[in-house]
Amino acid sequence: MMNSIKLKGALLSVILFLMMLAVWHLATAPKSGMNQPDRVSTTTASSGNSEYDLLMGKGSKDVAPAQKSGFPTLTQMGETFYKQLSDPFYDKGPNDKGIGIQLAYSLARVSLGFLLALVVALPVGFLIGMSPLLSAALNPFIQILKPISPLAWMPIALYTIKDSSISGVFVIFICSIWPMLINTAFGVASVRKELLNVAKTLEVNPIRKAFKVILPAAAPTILTGMRISMGIAWLVIVAAEMLVGGTGIGYFLWNEWNNLAISSVLFAIVVIGFVGMLLDMLFAKLQKMVTYAD
Template sequence: MNTTTETLEPIRLATPAAPPAALPNWIKAAARGFMTHVLPPLVIIGLLLVIWELLGSRPGAALPPPSKVVQDTWELIVSPFYDNGGNDVGLAWQMLASLKRVAYGYTLAVIAGVSLGVLVGQSTWALRGLDPLFQVLRTVPPLAWLPISLAGFRDGHPSAIFVIFITAIWPIIINTSIGIRNIPDDYRNVARVIRLNGVEYFGKIMLPAAAPFIFSGLRIGVGLSWLAIVAAEMLIGGVGIGFFIWDAWNSSRISDIILALFCVGIVGFLLDRIVAFIGHLVTRGTAAS
């Protein structure tokens, strides 16, 4: 009797596929940031450009479409630093000339505005005496100061700086004084208990506590400064983005005007973001301490 020996093969179970590697956290965070903060404005801007292109391409349209603007201003875009002498300079030099005036006027406004805001916020007598004057002067339009400044300085450059100064100073004064008046009484009592002198109280109590209000005024002030310089340069002439826009209008270069307005908006946005970023660092450091 023959017996057959059968070899039994072990049963192999299918190994499940390994799950895909998880994306690093920084990639996930970058994707969320793109979807939340970058994609929505890109979509809106794209839609607006498409609408503008369609409307500007119609026969008899008053404004050129974006494609025409880029075509007409291509030399200005690719050569922003050219200098042919006089007022014939590139957009970068025009912007830098305006930013230089803004830097001078805004710095003076910050120094004077914070100082006067502290005075008005600390002194009831100063508040009653100066606040009505501030409320009246701050309603005067920026360009209304230009003839007075030209009569006083007899030169366009300091006159433009004065217009920036007088435009930016009011929100700085008002917001600083509000911040000083809103300092909690507990802070003042602690300063008395530990016997802080005037300088120590100013640096350790007053400015840190009022910093959020001060930087709110500084942000408003820098925006008004940029608005004022563009308008003032249209009248005083010389190198500057305001005069560039006015000169382009007189020469019927509508595409140049549109490009300049775009650059003005970008620079104004960056100025606001810079002041906001500095304010964020200062106020966060105050809170942490």
């Protein structure tokens, strides 16, 4: 039954995807009967046919609608995908690196910031979950710091650290720590009393109790926090790299926009979404592995 539903869902997804491609094609295809100019002149300032004007749809009246809109056709998108993916690891200087290298920089920053948050959030979350007194003492600080946008910390990070790449890692650390901390504390505090009473009866030492009793019981909730944190981290790193520049998928996207390469911008958006989906699937798989059915 479940396999049948999954198969039908996959088929429906393919149909919806094909429908979106059809709408895209119809929206960007030139209207029939219109004369296509051999080339568009963009050299005369008085004509207003600058590259930016063409992108914004303010070009010459002789230009076809698909060209005036600046939105790429499916053929142009296919060419962009082929160009970017055929050689993803080329390096031709600071502002010209392949999408593979840019993704590697972003994933490295996300991984480092995420791991640092994990090192802090798990033990502190355990302490908060096991101690009502500590929970009451730290809760006001958590509630004040949690709603602050991670990007609001970027000026402070740049001022104190004075390194854009490390500042990006710090921002990932800040945005990743709260979901993991809160979910860990909640999972530990929600462990069934029967399990704790059995451990107490057997006189299990605190460290063994934490790893053998509390951690397995709280693992699904902890993995949920980690999954949420990774999603937020991947979301934030794109915006952070747009601000600090240099390298990364966010910088690649912003640099392509500055070059008015809309097809490359859309390509970057698709890559960001695809990588984010893979990361979420990874944590969903881990979450399923530690979840036990009653």
